[in-house]
Amino acid sequence: MTATNGAQDHHTGVWPVMLTPFTENLEIDWASLERLIDWYIGAGVHGLFANCQSSEMFFLSDEESLKLTRFVVDYVDGRVPVVASGHTAVSPAHQAEQLQATAECGVDSVIMISNRLASSDESDAVLLERLAALTEKVPQKVGIGVYECPYPYKRLLSDEAVSWAAASGRFTFLKDTCCNIETLRRRANLVEGTDLHIANANAQTLLESLKAGCHGYSGVMANFHPALYVWLTENWKAEPEKAEVLSNYLSVAAMTESMDYPLCAKDYQKEIGNFAGMYSRTRPINGYFGNHFSSTVRQMISLGEEVTAFLGLAEEKEEMRLAAR
Structure with a gap:
Protein backbone atom coordinates (compact mmCIF):
# COMPACT_ATOMS: atom_id res chain seq x y z
CA MET A 1 0.00 0.00 0.00
CA THR A 2 1.12 3.58 -0.57
CA ALA A 3 0.09 6.72 1.25
CA THR A 4 -2.47 8.72 -0.67
CA ASN A 5 -1.90 12.03 1.05
CA GLY A 6 1.45 13.05 2.46
CA ALA A 7 -0.23 15.92 4.32
CA GLN A 8 -1.61 13.35 6.75
CA ASP A 9 1.86 12.41 8.07
CA HIS A 10 1.36 14.75 11.04
CA HIS A 11 -0.90 12.20 12.79
CA THR A 12 1.97 11.06 15.01
CA GLY A 13 3.13 11.74 18.55
CA VAL A 14 0.99 12.61 21.56
CA TRP A 15 -2.73 13.43 21.25
CA PRO A 16 -4.33 13.98 24.69
CA VAL A 17 -7.92 12.87 25.13
CA MET A 18 -9.29 16.17 26.34
CA LEU A 19 -11.14 16.68 29.61
CA THR A 20 -14.20 18.93 29.77
CA PRO A 21 -14.20 21.25 32.78
CA PHE A 22 -17.62 22.10 34.22
CA THR A 23 -18.93 24.77 36.54
CA GLU A 24 -20.75 23.95 39.75
CA ASN A 25 -24.07 23.89 37.83
CA LEU A 26 -22.49 21.50 35.29
CA GLU A 27 -22.22 23.96 32.42
CA ILE A 28 -19.00 23.93 30.40
CA ASP A 29 -16.33 26.09 32.04
CA TRP A 30 -14.81 27.84 29.02
CA ALA A 31 -12.13 29.76 30.94
CA SER A 32 -10.79 26.55 32.49
CA LEU A 33 -10.87 24.91 29.06
CA GLU A 34 -8.66 27.68 27.66
CA ARG A 35 -6.10 27.10 30.41
CA LEU A 36 -6.19 23.34 29.76
CA ILE A 37 -5.58 23.79 26.03
CA ASP A 38 -2.64 26.13 26.66
CA TRP A 39 -1.22 23.61 29.16
CA TYR A 40 -1.40 20.75 26.65
CA ILE A 41 0.24 22.80 23.91
CA GLY A 42 2.86 24.14 26.30
CA ALA A 43 3.85 20.54 27.02
CA GLY A 44 4.62 20.05 23.34
CA VAL A 45 1.76 17.75 22.33
CA HIS A 46 1.38 17.05 18.63
CA GLY A 47 -2.42 17.26 18.43
CA LEU A 48 -5.62 17.21 20.50
CA PHE A 49 -8.49 14.73 20.58
CA ALA A 50 -11.54 16.82 21.49
CA ASN A 51 -15.06 15.66 22.32
CA CYS A 52 -14.14 12.09 23.23
CA GLN A 53 -15.03 9.84 26.16
CA SER A 54 -12.71 11.76 28.50
CA SER A 55 -14.62 14.87 27.41
CA GLU A 56 -17.80 13.15 28.70
CA MET A 57 -19.29 13.26 25.19
CA PHE A 58 -21.97 10.70 26.02
CA PHE A 59 -23.27 13.20 28.59
CA LEU A 60 -23.37 16.18 26.21
CA SER A 61 -26.24 17.17 23.94
CA ASP A 62 -25.55 17.42 20.22
CA GLU A 63 -25.62 21.20 20.55
CA GLU A 64 -23.10 21.15 23.41
CA SER A 65 -20.86 18.72 21.51
CA LEU A 66 -20.64 21.00 18.51
CA LYS A 67 -20.13 24.11 20.63
CA LEU A 68 -17.32 22.34 22.51
CA THR A 69 -15.60 21.17 19.32
CA ARG A 70 -15.85 24.59 17.64
CA PHE A 71 -14.48 26.27 20.75
CA VAL A 72 -11.44 23.98 20.86
CA VAL A 73 -10.71 24.43 17.15
CA ASP A 74 -11.09 28.21 17.36
CA TYR A 75 -9.02 28.63 20.52
CA VAL A 76 -6.24 26.33 19.29
CA ASP A 77 -6.15 28.50 16.15
CA GLY A 78 -3.91 26.19 14.17
CA ARG A 79 -1.25 25.71 16.84
CA VAL A 80 -1.80 21.94 16.64
CA PRO A 81 -4.26 19.83 14.63
CA VAL A 82 -7.53 18.83 16.32
CA VAL A 83 -9.55 15.66 15.82
CA ALA A 84 -12.98 15.22 17.41
CA SER A 85 -15.78 12.71 17.80
CA GLY A 86 -19.19 13.36 19.35
CA HIS A 87 -20.33 10.17 17.61
CA THR A 88 -22.80 8.96 20.25
CA ALA A 89 -26.12 8.35 18.49
CA VAL A 90 -27.74 4.97 17.95
CA SER A 91 -29.47 5.29 14.59
CA PRO A 92 -27.27 5.43 11.45
CA ALA A 93 -29.09 8.54 10.20
CA HIS A 94 -28.47 10.43 13.44
CA GLN A 95 -24.86 9.23 13.48
CA ALA A 96 -24.34 10.60 9.95
CA GLU A 97 -25.76 13.96 11.07
CA GLN A 98 -23.36 14.09 14.02
CA LEU A 99 -20.31 13.25 11.91
CA GLN A 100 -21.25 15.72 9.18
CA ALA A 101 -21.80 18.50 11.72
CA THR A 102 -18.45 17.78 13.38
CA ALA A 103 -16.75 17.94 9.98
CA GLU A 104 -18.05 21.50 9.59
CA CYS A 105 -16.30 22.60 12.81
CA GLY A 106 -12.91 22.82 11.14
CA VAL A 107 -11.41 19.63 12.58
CA ASP A 108 -8.56 17.79 10.96
CA SER A 109 -10.36 14.44 11.21
CA VAL A 110 -13.77 13.21 12.37
CA ILE A 111 -13.54 10.25 14.74
CA MET A 112 -16.08 7.43 14.62
CA ILE A 113 -16.75 5.31 17.70
CA SER A 114 -16.41 1.59 16.95
CA ASN A 115 -19.17 0.47 19.32
CA ARG A 116 -21.66 2.75 17.52
CA LEU A 117 -21.12 0.71 14.34
CA ALA A 118 -22.41 -2.60 15.69
CA SER A 119 -23.97 -3.91 18.89
CA SER A 120 -22.17 -6.51 20.98
CA ASP A 121 -24.16 -9.35 19.41
CA GLU A 122 -23.64 -8.24 15.80
CA SER A 123 -20.88 -9.59 13.56
CA ASP A 124 -17.73 -7.94 12.29
CA ALA A 125 -19.28 -8.05 8.82
CA VAL A 126 -22.10 -5.79 10.05
CA LEU A 127 -19.58 -3.39 11.54
CA LEU A 128 -17.61 -3.21 8.32
CA GLU A 129 -20.74 -2.60 6.28
CA ARG A 130 -21.79 0.30 8.52
CA LEU A 131 -18.25 1.67 8.62
CA ALA A 132 -18.21 1.82 4.83
CA ALA A 133 -21.68 3.38 4.68
CA LEU A 134 -20.85 6.11 7.21
CA THR A 135 -17.55 6.83 5.46
CA GLU A 136 -19.53 7.85 2.39
CA LYS A 137 -21.46 10.36 4.52
CA VAL A 138 -18.38 12.22 5.80
CA PRO A 139 -17.28 15.16 3.62
CA GLN A 140 -14.09 14.53 1.64
CA LYS A 141 -12.50 17.70 3.04
CA VAL A 142 -11.73 16.03 6.38
CA GLY A 143 -9.99 12.85 7.40
CA ILE A 144 -11.70 10.07 9.32
CA GLY A 145 -10.64 8.13 12.39
CA VAL A 146 -11.91 5.34 14.61
CA TYR A 147 -11.77 5.18 18.40
CA GLU A 148 -12.24 1.80 20.12
CA CYS A 149 -14.07 3.49 22.97
CA PRO A 150 -14.68 1.22 26.00
CA TYR A 151 -18.05 2.86 26.82
CA PRO A 152 -20.76 1.63 26.66
CA TYR A 153 -18.87 -1.48 25.59
CA LYS A 154 -15.50 -2.07 23.92
CA ARG A 155 -15.64 -3.13 20.27
CA LEU A 156 -12.22 -3.86 18.79
CA ALA A 165 -9.86 1.62 6.47
CA ALA A 166 -6.16 1.79 5.60
CA ALA A 167 -6.75 0.95 1.94
CA SER A 168 -9.64 3.41 1.58
CA GLY A 169 -7.39 6.46 1.68
CA ARG A 170 -9.91 8.27 3.90
CA PHE A 171 -8.71 7.22 7.34
CA THR A 172 -5.94 9.00 9.24
CA PHE A 173 -6.30 8.07 12.92
CA LEU A 174 -6.95 4.89 14.92
CA LYS A 175 -7.16 5.32 18.69
CA ASP A 176 -6.26 1.75 19.59
CA THR A 177 -7.43 0.33 22.92
CA CYS A 178 -6.60 -3.35 22.38
CA CYS A 179 -3.81 -3.23 25.03
CA ASN A 180 -2.19 -6.22 23.32
CA ILE A 181 1.27 -5.89 21.80
CA GLU A 182 0.79 -8.74 19.32
CA THR A 183 -2.37 -7.10 17.98
CA LEU A 184 -0.58 -3.76 17.79
CA ARG A 185 2.29 -5.33 15.83
CA ARG A 186 -0.17 -6.91 13.42
CA ARG A 187 -2.07 -3.66 12.97
CA ALA A 188 1.15 -1.71 12.39
CA ASN A 189 1.90 -4.05 9.49
CA LEU A 190 -1.62 -3.66 8.11
CA VAL A 191 -1.42 0.16 7.96
CA GLU A 192 2.21 0.47 6.89
CA GLY A 193 2.64 2.90 4.01
CA THR A 194 -0.89 4.31 4.28
CA ASP A 195 -2.40 7.45 5.80
CA LEU A 196 -3.86 5.49 8.74
CA HIS A 197 -1.85 6.18 11.90
CA ILE A 198 -2.16 4.17 15.11
CA ALA A 199 -2.29 6.08 18.40
CA ASN A 200 -1.96 3.61 21.26
CA ALA A 201 -4.07 4.42 24.34
CA ASN A 202 -2.20 1.97 26.57
CA ALA A 203 0.92 3.11 28.43
CA GLN A 204 2.09 -0.40 29.26
CA THR A 205 2.48 -1.38 25.58
CA LEU A 206 3.40 2.06 24.24
CA LEU A 207 7.16 1.75 23.84
CA GLU A 208 6.97 -1.70 22.26
CA SER A 209 4.21 -0.47 19.94
CA LEU A 210 6.42 2.42 18.79
CA LYS A 211 9.18 -0.08 18.05
CA ALA A 212 6.65 -2.10 16.06
CA GLY A 213 5.75 0.85 13.85
CA CYS A 214 2.78 2.44 15.62
CA HIS A 215 2.70 6.19 15.57
CA GLY A 216 2.02 7.65 19.01
CA TYR A 217 -0.03 7.90 22.18
CA SER A 218 -3.59 9.04 22.79
CA GLY A 219 -4.49 8.08 26.32
CA VAL A 220 -5.79 9.46 29.59
CA MET A 221 -2.38 9.87 31.22
CA ALA A 222 -1.61 12.79 28.93
CA ASN A 223 -3.93 14.63 31.31
CA PHE A 224 -1.27 14.29 34.02
CA HIS A 225 2.21 14.44 32.44
CA PRO A 226 1.95 14.94 28.67
CA ALA A 227 5.54 16.20 28.37
CA LEU A 228 6.88 12.79 29.42
CA TYR A 229 4.90 11.09 26.66
CA VAL A 230 6.12 13.71 24.21
CA TRP A 231 9.72 12.97 25.16
CA LEU A 232 9.18 9.21 24.82
CA THR A 233 7.55 9.39 21.40
CA GLU A 234 10.19 11.80 20.08
CA ASN A 235 13.34 10.27 21.60
CA TRP A 236 12.88 6.51 22.09
CA LYS A 237 15.07 5.67 19.11
CA ALA A 238 17.91 8.07 19.92
CA GLU A 239 18.07 7.28 23.66
CA PRO A 240 16.78 3.71 24.14
CA GLU A 241 18.13 3.21 27.68
CA LYS A 242 16.40 6.33 28.99
CA ALA A 243 13.27 5.38 27.07
CA GLU A 244 13.12 2.01 28.83
CA VAL A 245 13.37 3.59 32.29
CA LEU A 246 10.77 6.21 31.45
CA SER A 247 8.46 3.59 29.95
CA ASN A 248 8.65 1.54 33.15
CA TYR A 249 7.64 4.58 35.19
CA LEU A 250 4.81 5.53 32.84
CA SER A 251 3.48 1.97 32.88
CA VAL A 252 3.17 1.97 36.67
CA ALA A 253 1.94 5.57 36.84
CA ALA A 254 -0.86 4.74 34.41
CA MET A 255 -2.56 2.68 37.12
CA THR A 256 -3.76 6.10 38.33
CA GLU A 257 -6.52 5.75 35.75
CA SER A 258 -8.25 3.25 38.05
CA MET A 259 -8.70 5.92 40.74
CA ASP A 260 -12.13 7.15 39.66
CA TYR A 261 -11.11 8.78 36.38
CA PRO A 262 -11.91 11.46 35.24
CA LEU A 263 -12.25 12.86 38.77
CA CYS A 264 -8.63 12.10 39.60
CA ALA A 265 -7.51 14.00 36.49
CA LYS A 266 -9.85 16.91 37.21
CA ASP A 267 -8.63 17.05 40.79
CA TYR A 268 -5.06 17.29 39.50
CA GLN A 269 -5.99 19.97 36.98
CA LYS A 270 -7.61 21.94 39.80
CA GLU A 271 -4.49 21.57 41.94
CA ILE A 272 -2.20 22.98 39.24
CA GLY A 273 -4.56 25.89 38.62
CA ASN A 274 -6.11 24.99 35.27
CA PHE A 275 -9.58 24.05 36.54
CA ALA A 276 -11.76 26.06 38.89
CA GLY A 277 -13.41 22.85 40.13
CA MET A 278 -13.50 19.10 39.57
CA TYR A 279 -17.14 18.89 38.57
CA SER A 280 -18.20 16.03 36.31
CA ARG A 281 -21.41 14.79 34.70
CA THR A 282 -20.19 11.20 34.93
CA ARG A 283 -19.16 11.00 38.60
CA PRO A 284 -20.61 12.48 41.82
CA ILE A 285 -17.85 14.43 43.52
CA ASN A 286 -19.02 13.30 46.95
CA GLY A 287 -18.90 9.66 45.83
CA TYR A 288 -15.97 7.25 45.89
CA PHE A 289 -13.21 9.80 45.22
CA GLY A 290 -11.30 10.67 48.38
CA ASN A 291 -8.26 12.45 49.75
CA HIS A 292 -6.14 9.30 49.49
CA PHE A 293 -6.59 9.45 45.71
CA SER A 294 -5.40 13.07 45.64
CA SER A 295 -2.38 12.11 47.73
CA THR A 296 -1.54 9.18 45.45
CA VAL A 297 -1.73 11.36 42.34
CA ARG A 298 0.58 13.93 43.94
CA GLN A 299 3.08 11.20 44.77
CA MET A 300 2.84 9.80 41.24
CA ILE A 301 3.58 13.24 39.75
CA SER A 302 6.39 13.85 42.24
CA LEU A 303 8.04 10.57 41.31
CA GLY A 304 7.70 11.51 37.65
CA GLU A 305 9.57 14.73 38.34
CA GLU A 306 12.33 12.73 40.03
CA VAL A 307 12.53 10.36 37.07
CA THR A 308 12.69 13.36 34.73
CA ALA A 309 15.58 14.83 36.73
CA PHE A 310 17.36 11.48 37.03
CA LEU A 311 17.27 10.94 33.27
CA GLY A 312 18.20 14.54 32.54
CA LEU A 313 15.11 15.03 30.38
CA ALA A 314 14.42 18.55 31.66
CA GLU A 315 17.95 19.65 30.77
CA GLU A 316 17.62 18.16 27.28
CA LYS A 317 14.33 19.97 26.70
CA GLU A 318 15.84 23.29 27.79
CA GLU A 319 18.86 22.78 25.51
CA MET A 320 16.55 22.08 22.58
CA ARG A 321 14.49 25.18 23.40
CA LEU A 322 17.56 27.39 23.50
CA ALA A 323 18.95 25.89 20.30
CA ALA A 324 15.69 26.68 18.52
CA ARG A 325 15.80 30.37 19.43
Whole structure:
Protein backbone atom coordinates (compact mmCIF):
# COMPACT_ATOMS: atom_id res chain seq x y z
CA MET A 1 0.00 0.00 0.00
CA THR A 2 1.12 3.58 -0.57
CA ALA A 3 0.09 6.72 1.25
CA THR A 4 -2.47 8.72 -0.67
CA ASN A 5 -1.90 12.03 1.05
CA GLY A 6 1.45 13.05 2.46
CA ALA A 7 -0.23 15.92 4.32
CA GLN A 8 -1.61 13.35 6.75
CA ASP A 9 1.86 12.41 8.07
CA HIS A 10 1.36 14.75 11.04
CA HIS A 11 -0.90 12.20 12.79
CA THR A 12 1.97 11.06 15.01
CA GLY A 13 3.13 11.74 18.55
CA VAL A 14 0.99 12.61 21.56
CA TRP A 15 -2.73 13.43 21.25
CA PRO A 16 -4.33 13.98 24.69
CA VAL A 17 -7.92 12.87 25.13
CA MET A 18 -9.29 16.17 26.34
CA LEU A 19 -11.14 16.68 29.61
CA THR A 20 -14.20 18.93 29.77
CA PRO A 21 -14.20 21.25 32.78
CA PHE A 22 -17.62 22.10 34.22
CA THR A 23 -18.93 24.77 36.54
CA GLU A 24 -20.75 23.95 39.75
CA ASN A 25 -24.07 23.89 37.83
CA LEU A 26 -22.49 21.50 35.29
CA GLU A 27 -22.22 23.96 32.42
CA ILE A 28 -19.00 23.93 30.40
CA ASP A 29 -16.33 26.09 32.04
CA TRP A 30 -14.81 27.84 29.02
CA ALA A 31 -12.13 29.76 30.94
CA SER A 32 -10.79 26.55 32.49
CA LEU A 33 -10.87 24.91 29.06
CA GLU A 34 -8.66 27.68 27.66
CA ARG A 35 -6.10 27.10 30.41
CA LEU A 36 -6.19 23.34 29.76
CA ILE A 37 -5.58 23.79 26.03
CA ASP A 38 -2.64 26.13 26.66
CA TRP A 39 -1.22 23.61 29.16
CA TYR A 40 -1.40 20.75 26.65
CA ILE A 41 0.24 22.80 23.91
CA GLY A 42 2.86 24.14 26.30
CA ALA A 43 3.85 20.54 27.02
CA GLY A 44 4.62 20.05 23.34
CA VAL A 45 1.76 17.75 22.33
CA HIS A 46 1.38 17.05 18.63
CA GLY A 47 -2.42 17.26 18.43
CA LEU A 48 -5.62 17.21 20.50
CA PHE A 49 -8.49 14.73 20.58
CA ALA A 50 -11.54 16.82 21.49
CA ASN A 51 -15.06 15.66 22.32
CA CYS A 52 -14.14 12.09 23.23
CA GLN A 53 -15.03 9.84 26.16
CA SER A 54 -12.71 11.76 28.50
CA SER A 55 -14.62 14.87 27.41
CA GLU A 56 -17.80 13.15 28.70
CA MET A 57 -19.29 13.26 25.19
CA PHE A 58 -21.97 10.70 26.02
CA PHE A 59 -23.27 13.20 28.59
CA LEU A 60 -23.37 16.18 26.21
CA SER A 61 -26.24 17.17 23.94
CA ASP A 62 -25.55 17.42 20.22
CA GLU A 63 -25.62 21.20 20.55
CA GLU A 64 -23.10 21.15 23.41
CA SER A 65 -20.86 18.72 21.51
CA LEU A 66 -20.64 21.00 18.51
CA LYS A 67 -20.13 24.11 20.63
CA LEU A 68 -17.32 22.34 22.51
CA THR A 69 -15.60 21.17 19.32
CA ARG A 70 -15.85 24.59 17.64
CA PHE A 71 -14.48 26.27 20.75
CA VAL A 72 -11.44 23.98 20.86
CA VAL A 73 -10.71 24.43 17.15
CA ASP A 74 -11.09 28.21 17.36
CA TYR A 75 -9.02 28.63 20.52
CA VAL A 76 -6.24 26.33 19.29
CA ASP A 77 -6.15 28.50 16.15
CA GLY A 78 -3.91 26.19 14.17
CA ARG A 79 -1.25 25.71 16.84
CA VAL A 80 -1.80 21.94 16.64
CA PRO A 81 -4.26 19.83 14.63
CA VAL A 82 -7.53 18.83 16.32
CA VAL A 83 -9.55 15.66 15.82
CA ALA A 84 -12.98 15.22 17.41
CA SER A 85 -15.78 12.71 17.80
CA GLY A 86 -19.19 13.36 19.35
CA HIS A 87 -20.33 10.17 17.61
CA THR A 88 -22.80 8.96 20.25
CA ALA A 89 -26.12 8.35 18.49
CA VAL A 90 -27.74 4.97 17.95
CA SER A 91 -29.47 5.29 14.59
CA PRO A 92 -27.27 5.43 11.45
CA ALA A 93 -29.09 8.54 10.20
CA HIS A 94 -28.47 10.43 13.44
CA GLN A 95 -24.86 9.23 13.48
CA ALA A 96 -24.34 10.60 9.95
CA GLU A 97 -25.76 13.96 11.07
CA GLN A 98 -23.36 14.09 14.02
CA LEU A 99 -20.31 13.25 11.91
CA GLN A 100 -21.25 15.72 9.18
CA ALA A 101 -21.80 18.50 11.72
CA THR A 102 -18.45 17.78 13.38
CA ALA A 103 -16.75 17.94 9.98
CA GLU A 104 -18.05 21.50 9.59
CA CYS A 105 -16.30 22.60 12.81
CA GLY A 106 -12.91 22.82 11.14
CA VAL A 107 -11.41 19.63 12.58
CA ASP A 108 -8.56 17.79 10.96
CA SER A 109 -10.36 14.44 11.21
CA VAL A 110 -13.77 13.21 12.37
CA ILE A 111 -13.54 10.25 14.74
CA MET A 112 -16.08 7.43 14.62
CA ILE A 113 -16.75 5.31 17.70
CA SER A 114 -16.41 1.59 16.95
CA ASN A 115 -19.17 0.47 19.32
CA ARG A 116 -21.66 2.75 17.52
CA LEU A 117 -21.12 0.71 14.34
CA ALA A 118 -22.41 -2.60 15.69
CA SER A 119 -23.97 -3.91 18.89
CA SER A 120 -22.17 -6.51 20.98
CA ASP A 121 -24.16 -9.35 19.41
CA GLU A 122 -23.64 -8.24 15.80
CA SER A 123 -20.88 -9.59 13.56
CA ASP A 124 -17.73 -7.94 12.29
CA ALA A 125 -19.28 -8.05 8.82
CA VAL A 126 -22.10 -5.79 10.05
CA LEU A 127 -19.58 -3.39 11.54
CA LEU A 128 -17.61 -3.21 8.32
CA GLU A 129 -20.74 -2.60 6.28
CA ARG A 130 -21.79 0.30 8.52
CA LEU A 131 -18.25 1.67 8.62
CA ALA A 132 -18.21 1.82 4.83
CA ALA A 133 -21.68 3.38 4.68
CA LEU A 134 -20.85 6.11 7.21
CA THR A 135 -17.55 6.83 5.46
CA GLU A 136 -19.53 7.85 2.39
CA LYS A 137 -21.46 10.36 4.52
CA VAL A 138 -18.38 12.22 5.80
CA PRO A 139 -17.28 15.16 3.62
CA GLN A 140 -14.09 14.53 1.64
CA LYS A 141 -12.50 17.70 3.04
CA VAL A 142 -11.73 16.03 6.38
CA GLY A 143 -9.99 12.85 7.40
CA ILE A 144 -11.70 10.07 9.32
CA GLY A 145 -10.64 8.13 12.39
CA VAL A 146 -11.91 5.34 14.61
CA TYR A 147 -11.77 5.18 18.40
CA GLU A 148 -12.24 1.80 20.12
CA CYS A 149 -14.07 3.49 22.97
CA PRO A 150 -14.68 1.22 26.00
CA TYR A 151 -18.05 2.86 26.82
CA PRO A 152 -20.76 1.63 26.66
CA TYR A 153 -18.87 -1.48 25.59
CA LYS A 154 -15.50 -2.07 23.92
CA ARG A 155 -15.64 -3.13 20.27
CA LEU A 156 -12.22 -3.86 18.79
CA LEU A 157 -11.83 -3.65 15.03
CA SER A 158 -11.15 -6.82 13.07
CA ASP A 159 -8.05 -7.07 10.90
CA GLU A 160 -10.38 -6.85 7.91
CA ALA A 161 -11.82 -3.53 9.13
CA VAL A 162 -8.38 -2.07 9.83
CA SER A 163 -7.16 -3.16 6.39
CA TRP A 164 -10.25 -1.72 4.70
CA ALA A 165 -9.86 1.62 6.47
CA ALA A 166 -6.16 1.79 5.60
CA ALA A 167 -6.75 0.95 1.94
CA SER A 168 -9.64 3.41 1.58
CA GLY A 169 -7.39 6.46 1.68
CA ARG A 170 -9.91 8.27 3.90
CA PHE A 171 -8.71 7.22 7.34
CA THR A 172 -5.94 9.00 9.24
CA PHE A 173 -6.30 8.07 12.92
CA LEU A 174 -6.95 4.89 14.92
CA LYS A 175 -7.16 5.32 18.69
CA ASP A 176 -6.26 1.75 19.59
CA THR A 177 -7.43 0.33 22.92
CA CYS A 178 -6.60 -3.35 22.38
CA CYS A 179 -3.81 -3.23 25.03
CA ASN A 180 -2.19 -6.22 23.32
CA ILE A 181 1.27 -5.89 21.80
CA GLU A 182 0.79 -8.74 19.32
CA THR A 183 -2.37 -7.10 17.98
CA LEU A 184 -0.58 -3.76 17.79
CA ARG A 185 2.29 -5.33 15.83
CA ARG A 186 -0.17 -6.91 13.42
CA ARG A 187 -2.07 -3.66 12.97
CA ALA A 188 1.15 -1.71 12.39
CA ASN A 189 1.90 -4.05 9.49
CA LEU A 190 -1.62 -3.66 8.11
CA VAL A 191 -1.42 0.16 7.96
CA GLU A 192 2.21 0.47 6.89
CA GLY A 193 2.64 2.90 4.01
CA THR A 194 -0.89 4.31 4.28
CA ASP A 195 -2.40 7.45 5.80
CA LEU A 196 -3.86 5.49 8.74
CA HIS A 197 -1.85 6.18 11.90
CA ILE A 198 -2.16 4.17 15.11
CA ALA A 199 -2.29 6.08 18.40
CA ASN A 200 -1.96 3.61 21.26
CA ALA A 201 -4.07 4.42 24.34
CA ASN A 202 -2.20 1.97 26.57
CA ALA A 203 0.92 3.11 28.43
CA GLN A 204 2.09 -0.40 29.26
CA THR A 205 2.48 -1.38 25.58
CA LEU A 206 3.40 2.06 24.24
CA LEU A 207 7.16 1.75 23.84
CA GLU A 208 6.97 -1.70 22.26
CA SER A 209 4.21 -0.47 19.94
CA LEU A 210 6.42 2.42 18.79
CA LYS A 211 9.18 -0.08 18.05
CA ALA A 212 6.65 -2.10 16.06
CA GLY A 213 5.75 0.85 13.85
CA CYS A 214 2.78 2.44 15.62
CA HIS A 215 2.70 6.19 15.57
CA GLY A 216 2.02 7.65 19.01
CA TYR A 217 -0.03 7.90 22.18
CA SER A 218 -3.59 9.04 22.79
CA GLY A 219 -4.49 8.08 26.32
CA VAL A 220 -5.79 9.46 29.59
CA MET A 221 -2.38 9.87 31.22
CA ALA A 222 -1.61 12.79 28.93
CA ASN A 223 -3.93 14.63 31.31
CA PHE A 224 -1.27 14.29 34.02
CA HIS A 225 2.21 14.44 32.44
CA PRO A 226 1.95 14.94 28.67
CA ALA A 227 5.54 16.20 28.37
CA LEU A 228 6.88 12.79 29.42
CA TYR A 229 4.90 11.09 26.66
CA VAL A 230 6.12 13.71 24.21
CA TRP A 231 9.72 12.97 25.16
CA LEU A 232 9.18 9.21 24.82
CA THR A 233 7.55 9.39 21.40
CA GLU A 234 10.19 11.80 20.08
CA ASN A 235 13.34 10.27 21.60
CA TRP A 236 12.88 6.51 22.09
CA LYS A 237 15.07 5.67 19.11
CA ALA A 238 17.91 8.07 19.92
CA GLU A 239 18.07 7.28 23.66
CA PRO A 240 16.78 3.71 24.14
CA GLU A 241 18.13 3.21 27.68
CA LYS A 242 16.40 6.33 28.99
CA ALA A 243 13.27 5.38 27.07
CA GLU A 244 13.12 2.01 28.83
CA VAL A 245 13.37 3.59 32.29
CA LEU A 246 10.77 6.21 31.45
CA SER A 247 8.46 3.59 29.95
CA ASN A 248 8.65 1.54 33.15
CA TYR A 249 7.64 4.58 35.19
CA LEU A 250 4.81 5.53 32.84
CA SER A 251 3.48 1.97 32.88
CA VAL A 252 3.17 1.97 36.67
CA ALA A 253 1.94 5.57 36.84
CA ALA A 254 -0.86 4.74 34.41
CA MET A 255 -2.56 2.68 37.12
CA THR A 256 -3.76 6.10 38.33
CA GLU A 257 -6.52 5.75 35.75
CA SER A 258 -8.25 3.25 38.05
CA MET A 259 -8.70 5.92 40.74
CA ASP A 260 -12.13 7.15 39.66
CA TYR A 261 -11.11 8.78 36.38
CA PRO A 262 -11.91 11.46 35.24
CA LEU A 263 -12.25 12.86 38.77
CA CYS A 264 -8.63 12.10 39.60
CA ALA A 265 -7.51 14.00 36.49
CA LYS A 266 -9.85 16.91 37.21
CA ASP A 267 -8.63 17.05 40.79
CA TYR A 268 -5.06 17.29 39.50
CA GLN A 269 -5.99 19.97 36.98
CA LYS A 270 -7.61 21.94 39.80
CA GLU A 271 -4.49 21.57 41.94
CA ILE A 272 -2.20 22.98 39.24
CA GLY A 273 -4.56 25.89 38.62
CA ASN A 274 -6.11 24.99 35.27
CA PHE A 275 -9.58 24.05 36.54
CA ALA A 276 -11.76 26.06 38.89
CA GLY A 277 -13.41 22.85 40.13
CA MET A 278 -13.50 19.10 39.57
CA TYR A 279 -17.14 18.89 38.57
CA SER A 280 -18.20 16.03 36.31
CA ARG A 281 -21.41 14.79 34.70
CA THR A 282 -20.19 11.20 34.93
CA ARG A 283 -19.16 11.00 38.60
CA PRO A 284 -20.61 12.48 41.82
CA ILE A 285 -17.85 14.43 43.52
CA ASN A 286 -19.02 13.30 46.95
CA GLY A 287 -18.90 9.66 45.83
CA TYR A 288 -15.97 7.25 45.89
CA PHE A 289 -13.21 9.80 45.22
CA GLY A 290 -11.30 10.67 48.38
CA ASN A 291 -8.26 12.45 49.75
CA HIS A 292 -6.14 9.30 49.49
CA PHE A 293 -6.59 9.45 45.71
CA SER A 294 -5.40 13.07 45.64
CA SER A 295 -2.38 12.11 47.73
CA THR A 296 -1.54 9.18 45.45
CA VAL A 297 -1.73 11.36 42.34
CA ARG A 298 0.58 13.93 43.94
CA GLN A 299 3.08 11.20 44.77
CA MET A 300 2.84 9.80 41.24
CA ILE A 301 3.58 13.24 39.75
CA SER A 302 6.39 13.85 42.24
CA LEU A 303 8.04 10.57 41.31
CA GLY A 304 7.70 11.51 37.65
CA GLU A 305 9.57 14.73 38.34
CA GLU A 306 12.33 12.73 40.03
CA VAL A 307 12.53 10.36 37.07
CA THR A 308 12.69 13.36 34.73
CA ALA A 309 15.58 14.83 36.73
CA PHE A 310 17.36 11.48 37.03
CA LEU A 311 17.27 10.94 33.27
CA GLY A 312 18.20 14.54 32.54
CA LEU A 313 15.11 15.03 30.38
CA ALA A 314 14.42 18.55 31.66
CA GLU A 315 17.95 19.65 30.77
CA GLU A 316 17.62 18.16 27.28
CA LYS A 317 14.33 19.97 26.70
CA GLU A 318 15.84 23.29 27.79
CA GLU A 319 18.86 22.78 25.51
CA MET A 320 16.55 22.08 22.58
CA ARG A 321 14.49 25.18 23.40
CA LEU A 322 17.56 27.39 23.50
CA ALA A 323 18.95 25.89 20.30
CA ALA A 324 15.69 26.68 18.52
CA ARG A 325 15.80 30.37 19.43
